Amino acid sequence: MGIYEFSVYNMMLPTIFIFVLGMTYRLSKYLFLFKRTPQPIWRKTSLLHKVLALVKAFIFPIWASIKRTKITFVTGIFLLHFLGVIPLLFLLSHHIAWWSYYFPPYSLLQPLAIPTSATSSALTVTSPVTPTSTMPQSFVNTIWGPLTVVLNGDVLAIIAIIGTSFKLLEKFPKKFKEDLSRIRIGDFTALILLLAILVSGYMATHHLPSSDIDTYKTVLGIHILTSEVLVMILPFTKFFHFVFSYWYGKLHEAYEMWRRGL
Amino acid sequence: MNEELNSAVNETLSELNPVTLHYFESCVSCGLCTPHCPYIVAGPEYEPVNKAEELRKVWRKRLTAVGYVLGSIVNAGYPKDEDDLKRMTYMAYRCVNCGNCLNTCPFGIYSGELIKILRGFLSTLGRAPTILKRLSDIESGDISESGVTMDLWNSIIEKVRGGIGKELSSDREGAEVLYLPTVLEAILTPETIISTSRILDTLGIDWTFPSKPLGFEFGIGSFIGDRESERKTLERVHSYVKRIGARKVLLSHGGTTYEEMRFHMPSLIGEKVNYEIMHVAEYLYDLYRARKFEIEAREVKVAWHDPCKLRNSGVKREPREILKASSKGYRELPKSQGVFSRCCGGGFGIALLSEDLKELKRLIGLSSEVEGWEADFIRDLLKDYEIVMREKSKEVIQSGAEVVVTGCPTCIFSLNKGSELTGGAFRAVHISHYLLDKIKV
Numbered sequence: 245m246g247i248y249e250f251s252v253y254n255m256m257l258p259t260i261f262i263f264v265l266g267m268t269y270r271l272s273k274y275l276f277l278f279k280r281t282p283q284p285i286w287r288k289t290s291l292l293h294k295v296l297a298l299v300k301a302f303i304f305p306i307w308a309s310i311k312r313t314k315i316t317f318v319t320g321i322f323l324l325h326f327l328g329v330i331p332l333l334f335l336l337s338h339h340i341a342w343w344s345y346y347f348p349p350y351s352l353l354q355p356l357a358i359p360t361s362a363t364s365s366a367l368t369v370t371s372p373v374t375p376t377s378t379m380p381q382s383f384v385n386t387i388w389g390p391l392t393v394v395l396n397g398d399v400l401a402i403i404a405i406i407g408t409s410f411k412l413l414e415k416f417p418k419k420f421k422e423d424l425s426r427i428r429i430g431d432f433t434a435l436i437l438l439l440a441i442l443v444s445g446y447m448a449t450h451h452l453p454s455s456d457i458d459t460y461k462t463v464l465g466i467h468i469l470t471s472e473v474l475v476m477i478l479p480f481t482k483f484f485h486f487v488f489s490y491w492y493g494k495l496h497e498a499y500e501m502w503r504r505g506l
Numbered sequence: 507m508n509e510e511l512n513s514a515v516n517e518t519l520s521e522l523n524p525v526t527l528h529y530f531e532s533c534v535s536c537g538l539c540t541p542h543c544p545y546i547v548a549g550p551e552y553e554p555v556n557k558a559e560e561l562r563k564v565w566r567k568r569l570t571a572v573g574y575v576l577g578s579i580v581n582a583g584y585p586k587d588e589d590d591l592k593r594m595t596y597m598a599y600r601c602v603n604c605g606n607c608l609n610t611c612p613f614g615i616y617s618g619e620l621i622k623i624l625r626g627f628l629s630t631l632g633r634a635p636t637i638l639k640r641l642s643d644i645e646s647g648d649i650s651e652s653g654v655t656m657d658l659w660n661s662i663i664e665k666v667r668g669g670i671g672k673e674l675s676s677d678r679e680g681a682e683v684l685y686l687p688t689v690l691e692a693i694l695t696p697e698t699i700i701s702t703s704r705i706l707d708t709l710g711i712d713w714t715f716p717s718k719p720l721g722f723e724f725g726i727g728s729f730i731g732d733r734e735s736e737r738k739t740l741e742r743v744h745s746y747v748k749r750i751g752a753r754k755v756l757l758s759h760g761g762t763t764y765e766e767m768r769f770h771m772p773s774l775i776g777e778k779v780n781y782e783i784m785h786v787a788e789y790l791y792d793l794y795r796a797r798k799f800e801i802e803a804r805e806v807k808v809a810w811h812d813p814c815k816l817r818n819s820g821v822k823r824e825p826r827e828i829l830k831a832s833s834k835g836y837r838e839l840p841k842s843q844g845v846f847s848r849c850c851g852g853g854f855g856i857a858l859l860s861e862d863l864k865e866l867k868r869l870i871g872l873s874s875e876v877e878g879w880e881a882d883f884i885r886d887l888l889k890d891y892e893i894v895m896r897e898k899s900k901e902v903i904q905s906g907a908e909v910v911v912t913g914c915p916t917c918i919f920s921l922n923k924g925s926e927l928t929g930g931a932f933r934a935v936h937i938s939h940y941l942l943d944k945i946k947v
Binding site: 285304308312313320321423426428480482492493494496506 | 523524525527528533535542551553556558559579609612613614769772776777779783819820
């Protein structure tokens with residue numbers, strides 16, 4: 245059995261099982277530690293003020309990063325998250341097809357699908373979209389219009405790879421030159437895993453390093469298997485922020501802002 | 507692991523709740539908090555996330571399987587030697603708990619809260635600065651039993667009496683407003699207490715004043731992570747307020763005192779409060795809006811410095827509106843707008859270690875000299891404190907303000923010290939003191 249078959253037919257259920265188990269463990273800790281305590285008198289603010297506070301809780305760190313940590317904003321927030329991983333993971337046409345297979349309502353996002361390339365790829369293998377451009381070069385027709393020049397798998401994957409590589413490389417001097425103890429082995433392994441997923445996904449899409457079916461299946465198998473590893477370790481690593489910590493942290497911050505009238 | 511260390515670790519675990527668990531587990535080490543910490547100018551190692559990592563190491567060792575098994579490979583472990591303890595203490599005391607790390611964290615993590623717990627861990631291991639430990643112990647007992655403190659308080663009452671020109675009605679039950687100054691204000695900024703009292707009297711407010719001191723800062727134990735001390739002090743203050751039965755409690759200390767009483771007290775003492783707790787800036791703003799007085803405008807180049815605890819408690823607009831009414835020369839400090847303010851550097855107990863506070867040391871019976879690990883620690887901390895004060899002063903000088911008005915005695919002390927260090931271009935005063943001669947009824 246090849247790595248492709250192993251990842252698709254053998255690892256899918258264990259991955260989901262470990263993920264669910266891990267999430268249950270992590271979330272139950274929050275529930276067990278909860279204890280109700282008397283509240284201070286809340287400041288009186290309007291509903292609009294509260295909505296704005298919620299928005300501010302999400303926006304301030306980004307705004308502060310634009311002002312004071314520009315390189316981190318460009319690489320870590322903009323390239324890695326906003327332009328890279330988030331649209332790729334949720335909207336890349338191949339991924340929409342994959343998610344929809346396991347969770348059919350996800351196909352509602354089909355109209356927003358991002359093609360793998362601005363010029364040559366169809367949205368899916370089975371339902372190609374006819375190029376409508378009159379230009380000599382054929383363009384894919386997506387809802388994103390001219391934005392497809394950027395919003396396509398090739399460009400986004402390269403952007404995400406650049407962002408991830410930068411975040412990985414910048415950790416070395418911080419760890420070994422500045423001796424910052426907060427840089428941990430988990431920071432390196434998480435980024436290396438993410439990089440492996442991005443690079444193998446890009447290579448599989450382009451049938452690299454060669455176009456024979458066995459190599460293609462191996463590379464795609466690596467892409468799927470490394471992604472499964474990420475899903476399995478997600479509840480136990482910093483990837484947890486993606487499904488819980490980020491949202492919990494921001495909502496708690498907004499709650500504190502409501503109490504204090506900030 | 508020895509008994510003492512084990513007990514110190516166990517004590518930190520009592521601080522675990524969903525929020526501190528989130529602070530512990532959720533950091534991805536992005537470093538967005540780094541440039542916003544006032545102590546980052548003292549060294550790159552003092553970024554909030556790196557300081558909080560010292561507690562995370564301990565908790566990782568105790569609370570996670572991977573930390574227990576792999577130890578230092580995954581940054582988990584307890585302090586092993588003097589070097590470890592020294593590093594941890596240096597990290598723990600380069601934090602003013604200003605909340606800038608929280609405001610700039612994409613995950614809403616308050617590193618300052620973890621650093622507070624780290625200070626508690628170090629205190630259990632005998633690593634609390636002697637002066638802070640002594641202040642915490644005295645405050646959590648009956649502070650008024652300390653003869654010298656009582657002398658100081660009586661002298662303040664005398665000055666207030668002189669200021670208002672009549673007998674001061676202390677401990678009057680049923681008064682509408684209870685003004686609660688702290689001993690620290692009596693030492694650092696007595697004029698604040700006198701000015702606030704005079705304003706209350708001028709405005710004809712039905713107010714009263716404690717005949718005995720209630721605390722140095724109403725929760726000074728938080729500076730060394732001593733929750734029990736905080737709780738005892740706040741319980742005592744709360745029972746006093748209940749006895750007086752005032753509808754409003756007025757504070758002129760806009761630092762830890764305000765936040766402790768306004769937001770932490772109910773959960774610490776396990777009881778809801780049914781009286782309003784206000785800073786004098788909020789209170790005067792309400793009266794000004796209700797046209798209870800007018801402000802005589804003067805041409806003063808004045809700026810407001812946000813005490814971090816007031817800013818994070820939602821008191822930002824009120825003092826600014828009052829100051830704008832008091833002078834056309836009002837200006838903002840360039841790096842202290844919105845949710846951010848460059849801290850004075852003295853918060854969270856750091857200013858109390860200053861060599862200039864001989865009066866405070868005398869009051870609690872300490873000699874000026876410290877020994878052992880503390881000698882280097884305090885010398886180095888004060889150097890870093892000076893760097894932060896200088897940075898703050900640069901900001902004030904850049905604004906062109908001659909007077910910096912604020913609402914916290916520690917800020918006033920640090921700003922004036924910073925001004926001294928940078929040529930004396932400005933002076934810092936409390937908002938009550940600043941407004942005293944401008945209020946017209």
